[in-house]
Amino acid sequence: MSGPDYDGLFRKGVPTGTARFTGFPKYNFVGGHNEPRQIPVEALAEAAATALRREGAGLALYNLGQGPQGHQGLRDLVADKLGRHRGVACTRDDVLITSGSLQGLDLVNDLLLEAGDTVLVEELSYGGAISRIRARGVTIVPVALDDQGMRMDALEDALAGLKARGITPKYIYTIPTIQNPTGSILPLDRRHKLLDLARAHGVPVFEDECYADLIWAGNDAPPALYALDPAQVIHIGSFSKTLAPALRSAYAVAPWPVLSRLVSLKTDGGTGAVEQMLVAEYFSKHFDSHVGALSGVLEDKLRCMVEAVEREFGSSVECFVPKGGIFLWLKLPDQVDVRKLVKPAAERGIQFNPGPEWACDPEAARSQLRLCFALPSKEEIREGVAAFARVCFEQTGVPQHSDNRRNN
Amino acid sequence: MSGPDYDGLFRKGVPTGTARFTGFPKYNFVGGHNEPRQIPVEALAEAAATALRREGAGLALYNLGQGPQGHQGLRDLVADKLGRHRGVACTRDDVLITSGSLQGLDLVNDLLLEAGDTVLVEELSYGGAISRIRARGVTIVPVALDDQGMRMDALEDALAGLKARGITPKYIYTIPTIQNPTGSILPLDRRHKLLDLARAHGVPVFEDECYADLIWAGNDAPPALYALDPAQVIHIGSFSKTLAPALRSAYAVAPWPVLSRLVSLKTDGGTGAVEQMLVAEYFSKHFDSHVGALSGVLEDKLRCMVEAVEREFGSSVECFVPKGGIFLWLKLPDQVDVRKLVKPAAERGIQFNPGPEWACDPEAARSQLRLCFALPSKEEIREGVAAFARVCFEQTGVPQHSDNRRNN
Known part of the structure; x- marks a missing residue:
């Protein structure tokens, strides 16, 4: 009983197996x-017990019966945090909880990208974002960075060059606040310029703020791009870095025509509810x-x-x-x-x-x-x-x- | 600031947005x-607190530092449960923890299917499985059911008909134990016959046992198909039905050439670790x-x-x-x-x-x-x-x- 010839059955392009x-x-x-x-092990243990005693019966329902956007308390927390720290005016209705920001990347890509498309990405950027875009057969046009983040002359040139070739890129992917990997913070004037260019070219901005909550004292960042023009920006963030990466707790914030479709594309039966409860309970008291x-x-x-x-x-x-x-x-x-x-x-x-x-x-x-x-x-x-x-x-x-x- | 023309930017075939x-x-x-x-709200609260106090520091590492197959204690629990209840001989090394069995479906489909392929599915089956296969442009050949599950004469005919046309289906998807939606249990002789046919045609069996732990007293089921021929079967199961669906805790068990590739395709940064800890802690004491x-x-x-x-x-x-x-x-x-x-x-x-x-x-x-x-x-x-x-x-x-x- 040696099994079927699996190698002959795998789809084309399947990756090799992971080593033990x-x-x-x-x-x-x-x-x-x-x-x-x-x-904060002890505080998490207490928060988990408190949240489960209060809300645990709801686990019998998909998404705790609170709908596919996720736990209401956690969405409230995201809205509050983004308001206090990132200048964003939004409510729980604008938030989708995701299973890590990797799922946010996947959903946004699934919404916008198909093979042959073009996107703009900072010349150095998050490896997981670059590899995911490449896997879809999408062309990446790099935009140069300096010690303050994306260079606006480079972005302007890249957009103009694409326009001359009749190409509208599907998005500008940027990590403006603690850029990954160079660690810069994009100044306010560049944020406004970036949004001006995005509007002029009709291109969405895909803003990844996974590290934006971890800024050294004395280095306050300008508002998120989403705060400056919510209609133009799809924003993702995470609790992986502020709390723990093994907790798969992250979020996307976007205009409803986009967010409602990200919800439709999120066909995973919901993000784990206990982790949502736990993050909401712990961080509603202890975030700052x-x-x-x-x-x-x-x-x-x-x-x-x-x-x-x-x-x-x-x-x-x-x-x-x-x-x-x-x-x-x-x-x-x-x-x-x-x-x-x-x-x-x-x-x-x-x-x-x-x-x-x-x-x-x-x-x-x-x-x-x-x-x-x-x-x-x-x-x-x-x-x-x-x-x-x-x-x-x-x-x-x-x-x-x-x-x-x-x-x- | 009305935003870009998103409708003109979405990829082809994107679903409509979800209603509020x-x-x-x-x-x-x-x-x-x-x-x-x-x-079991109180017991879950206690189990979560106990597990977090013991293992919580590990949350700082992706997958708790236990590798991409998931929490070792939960994998041990799966192996033990499958051994005691489903006749399966396996160890934690054969188990991949997934974020719900929907992720198991997605991973197996991602491994095997591309547009134009053919699969065999019970004529009535899980809607989420059927819709996912259809979305990939794969042809479904239905196999007739009766009150004891898949009819073996129908399976034999379907496989012979495909063979005559030069088609090797990518898998036989079956829910043999509490069939969804008809609630039957496939008898042992049919299980052996199904595996004989699968071997003869070189077709993997994709066994979905999401409901197999919830059987009325006096209705013991025969061993899982995976138990009868592990090399021929990809097996998935879940804790959604035995504990709670808002907990996204499920598993896949398969031969290593398959399982190692499912691990490679699972690019989500891991399944939520707190829920894995919690299910392992609670069910290692209270499953039966x-x-x-x-x-x-x-x-x-x-x-x-x-x-x-x-x-x-x-x-x-x-x-x-x-x-x-x-x-x-x-x-x-x-x-x-x-x-x-x-x-x-x-x-x-x-x-x-x-x-x-x-x-x-x-x-x-x-x-x-x-x-x-x-x-x-x-x-x-x-x-x-x-x-x-x-x-x-x-x-x-x-x-x-x-x-x-x-x-x-």
Whole structure:
């Protein structure tokens, strides 16, 4: 009983199977993991029990009987949070709870994109967004960034160039507030300019604010693009970074003609209700205090990582120090191809995000990489960055010197 | 600021927007809702608090750091439950936790199906499965049912007919244990025959056992098809019906060449971890006792519904009394088109599943319908069925008589 010839039955283009999971590496600098010591375990336990005692019988109904947009209390929380922190005027009726912001990306793409379409994306952007767009056979036109985010001259040129070819892009995907991966915050004047250009060309703005709640003290961001022109913007955000990524709790906010169709396309039977209850219960009391404390811890870890990187890599590295979030973007000398470091680093227990996976033009980011500092302890950051510098030197001869020692 | 011309930007074939949710109807006989009074609220509150205190710090890592197949404790629970109740020998390594069994359907379809393919489906089957297959442009070949489930002569003929045309179907989709919607249990000899045919034709069996844990006492089912030939079968199941549908907790079990690719295709960042913890914690102690008590309550409600239907519809109705589960399948006289009852019933606060949505050939099921008895109270069942009989009489003249009264 050996089973059917599955290989002959799979659809075209199916990915290879995932390897058995064998645990995370010791020095885990990838992805959107958070700080385990900052998970408010006791308060979450109490909030879960409180919410379940109050609302648990509703679990017998799909979506708790509150409709496919999600838990009303959580939608109220999103509206309140966006109002207080991001300048957005909306109500629960404008909010769709999603199973992670990845589902938000999928729904928006499913609404707008088909093979042959074109979208505009910041030249460096979230790898999960880039790969999802590519998988649909959609053309990505990159827009240049600087240390303040998307360059408006570049956007204007890109839109004009497409218009000259008769192409209306389906959206402008932007991460304006703690840009992923460069950590910048788009200034207000550029936000207005971006919206002016989007309106002039009839192109929706797809705003991803997954990190916007985690901003270092003293770095207040301008209002969300959605706050400035709700009709022009599809906005997504998440509680993965402010609370925990294993909780799949995120949201989309959009004009009703868009949102109502995202609801239609969300055919998953609803987002997990217990997690919605839990986030609503905990964050309706503790959002500002938790996020404030977490941001302080993260900023301290960032300082530790920047120090470690500068100590170990010396003048061989350029750090893009972020104004919030959980990751540091680095540039090594041009002769370093970080893709060649993945395997030897893994052999030393080090994992990082290679720049090419976070770039519209992978080759242009061959010497860049992203290190997430939220999960490892400060000791692990120091050890891991030092170990990574040794791997890099062994493979490439860079960094030849560091502040503290000579590698060779 | 009126926004872009979204209608001109949506991809081809996008569904219309969902209407604003205005609450469930008074007599809600649709879908997979459960019995609110049977949600073990206090025990769930305690289980959530216990699990979060023990494992909550792990929420900082995607998938709790336990890999993309899901929570280890929940996978152990699935393996144990399938071993004790469904004759399956498997371990956590064979299990993928999914966000509802709808995600299981989507992943299996995404693995195997492309437009132009053919699948075999029981002539009456789960509406969500049929609509998903249709949406992919896949041809459905129906296989006839009787009161014991799929007819093996019909399956043999269907496979032979396809073979004669050079077509290998991508799978045989079956709900062998509490068939949806007819409530039958496939006998052991048919299970063996089904697998013989599947092997002979090199066709995978896609076994959906969403209701298999809810069987009335005295109606033990034969082993799952997966138990009889794991290499030939992709098996999915769920905790939606045994615990709560708003909890999105389900699973797929399959040979590793299949399962590893389902994992690759599951690009959602993981299923909600708190719900996985909670189900594992609660059901590792209470599965048999909870499901046993729930089944008793459901069987009592079924009796109430059958009595109400027979009282109100008299000889005008044929009941397919199920051996478990949460729904009753009915056949009204041929002249009744239940699709024409949807709107007038809704105006009286009654909602039901029209047969055509649960049929490979909608027209053939025009006089059939499904009533779910898990959510409404017995009083609501009696009132709702009576109200539905009145709507039916007003629209169609049927039922003219009932046991207790004359309608006209």
